[in-house]
Amino acid sequence: MGEDIMKKRFAFFCLTVIAAVAFFFSGQAPVHAEKTYTIGTDVTFPPFVYANSNNKYVGIDMELIRSIAKEEGFKIKIKPLGFNAAVQSVSSGQTDGVIAGMTITDERKQTFDFSNPYYESGIVMAVSPKSGIKGLQDLKGKKVAVKTGTQGATYANSIKKKYGFKVVTFDDSDNVYNDVKTGNSAACFDDSAVLNYGVKTGLGLKVVTKPTDIGQYGFAVKKGQNQELLKMFNKGLAKLKKNGKYNQIIKKYTGAAATSSTKKSNNKKDAESNTFIGLIKQNRQAIGSGILETLKLTVLSIIFATIFGVLIGLLGVIPNKFAQGVSTVIIYIFRGLPLLVLALFIYNGIPSLTGSKIPAFVAGIITLTLNEGAYTAAFVKGGIEAVDSGQMEAARSLGLPFRKAMSKIVLPQGIKIMVPSFINQFIITLKDTSILSIIGILELTQTGKIIIARNLQGFKVWTIVAVIYLLLITILTLLSKWVERRIND
Numbered sequence: 001m002g003e004d005i006m007k008k009r010f011a012f013f014c015l016t017v018i019a020a021v022a023f024f025f026s027g028q029a030p031v032h033a034e035k036t037y038t039i040g041t042d043v044t045f046p047p048f049v050y051a052n053s054n055n056k057y058v059g060i061d062m063e064l065i066r067s068i069a070k071e072e073g074f075k076i077k078i079k080p081l082g083f084n085a086a087v088q089s090v091s092s093g094q095t096d097g098v099i100a101g102m103t104i105t106d107e108r109k110q111t112f113d114f115s116n117p118y119y120e121s122g123i124v125m126a127v128s129p130k131s132g133i134k135g136l137q138d139l140k141g142k143k144v145a146v147k148t149g150t151q152g153a154t155y156a157n158s159i160k161k162k163y164g165f166k167v168v169t170f171d172d173s174d175n176v177y178n179d180v181k182t183g184n185s186a187a188c189f190d191d192s193a194v195l196n197y198g199v200k201t202g203l204g205l206k207v208v209t210k211p212t213d214i215g216q217y218g219f220a221v222k223k224g225q226n227q228e229l230l231k232m233f234n235k236g237l238a239k240l241k242k243n244g245k246y247n248q249i250i251k252k253y254t255g256a257a258a259t260s261s262t263k264k265s266n267n268k269k270d271a272e273s274n275t276f277i278g279l280i281k282q283n284r285q286a287i288g289s290g291i292l293e294t295l296k297l298t299v300l301s302i303i304f305a306t307i308f309g310v311l312i313g314l315l316g317v318i319p320n321k322f323a324q325g326v327s328t329v330i331i332y333i334f335r336g337l338p339l340l341v342l343a344l345f346i347y348n349g350i351p352s353l354t355g356s357k358i359p360a361f362v363a364g365i366i367t368l369t370l371n372e373g374a375y376t377a378a379f380v381k382g383g384i385e386a387v388d389s390g391q392m393e394a395a396r397s398l399g400l401p402f403r404k405a406m407s408k409i410v411l412p413q414g415i416k417i418m419v420p421s422f423i424n425q426f427i428i429t430l431k432d433t434s435i436l437s438i439i440g441i442l443e444l445t446q447t448g449k450i451i452i453a454r455n456l457q458g459f460k461v462w463t464i465v466a467v468i469y470l471l472l473i474t475i476l477t478l479l480s481k482w483v484e485r486r487i488n489d
C-alpha cells in the first residue's frame, strides 16, 4: 500500500517536471526568437559587396541588409556564392533572398519578386589603359569578358554580332577584370557603379563608354515566396531612407573620402601583404577555417563513400542477377556524372523539385559519397573478381557457405589487392572537395577565391593554396601507407 502511494507520488513528480519543462520551452524560447534568413550574394562587387581585409563581407548591399534586419527584427546569414550561383540558389529555394547589385528586369520578374529599388546603375565598357581601344568599334575580332548571368553579359551578347566580338564568361568580377588586364580579353562590360568605383580605387582599368541600359538594383526573393521578408525589406529601406542611414551608407562607400581612403588603405595593405608571409599572416584565420572545412568534408566523405562503395561493390559480386544489376547501374550513373554536375544537381536541382532545402555542407557530403563511392564500388568489385576463382570454388567444395567463403577466403585476399586503390581514392576525395566551392562551401579553394577577389594577388594566393593541398595530401598519403603496412603485416 505504502509502496503504491510512493509510486503515485513519483509518477506525479515526473509529470510535473515534464509539464514544467514543456511549459518552459513552449512559452519561452521560440516566441521571441528572431527568424534567420539565408541571403545569397556575389563574391566581389565593390562598393556593393566585397570582403574587407578581415574577410568580413561589407559594402552598400551588406550594410543595407544588416541595418534592415536590425530595424525589422530578423537575422541573416550571408552566403557569398557569386552572382549566378546566388540567383540560382534563390530560385531553387536553397536561399531565401539575394542582394548583389541585382538589376530589376522584366525577365527576372517572371522568376523573382523584387523589393523597391535602392540604387541605379547602367552598363559600361572598360579596357586596359595600355590597349588603345577607344570604343565599341575597336572590338572587331576581339574577345570581351563578362560575368555569368549578369546584365553586362546580356548586353554584350545583344551587340556582339553588330561589333563582331566574341564573348567569354567568368563567374566572378575579379576574373573578368583580370582577363582584360592580362590582355586575353580586349574589354569587359559591367555595371557603371562598380567599374567607376573600381577606376577610382585603383583597379587599373579605364571606362570608355557612357552608361547604357540604365536599371535599378533591388533585393529579390523567389516569386511568391518569402513575402514577409520582402515586406520587411521594403519597410526597413523606407525607414533607413527617412532616418538618414541610407544616405550615410551610400556616402560611406561612394563619397570622395571613401574612395580615396580605400585607395590609400589598399595601397598600404598591398605593401604589407605583398609577400607570401604577409598574405598568410593577414589571412591566417580565413585560411585556417578553409583548411578545417576541407578536412571535415574529406574525412566524412571518405567514411561514407567507403561504406557506400564497399556495399555496392559487394552487391556486384553476390550470385544474384538483380543485385549485380543494381550495383552496375549505380556505378554507371555516379561514376559517369561529372562531379560538378552532381553537386549542382543535388544542391540546386533537387530542392527546386522538392521545395525543401539541403544545407550546402550536406549536399557536398552526399555528392562526394555518391561519386567517390561509385569509384570505390568499381575497384572493390574488381578486387574481388581478381582473386583467383579457384579460391572460391575450393572453399565452397570444402563445404563453406557463400558468405563464409567470401568473408574468410576471398575478401582478405581481395582487400590486399584493393588497398592501393583505396589510398588513391582517399587522395582524389581530398582534391575533389575543391569542386564544392561551386555551391558556396567555404573550403580551401573558395577561401582562396574570396581572398583573391579582395587583393587580386592571384599568383601568390593560388601558390599558397596549392602548397597547403600538397601538404594535406602528403599527410593523408603517409597515414594511408601506415595503415597499409599494418594490414599487410
Ligand code: ASN
Pocket: 042, 045, 083, 100, 101, 102, 103, 104, 147, 149, 150, 151, 152, 191
Ligand atoms: N548588376 C548585375 C546584374 O543584375 C549583378 C552583379 O553583377 N552582381 O546582372
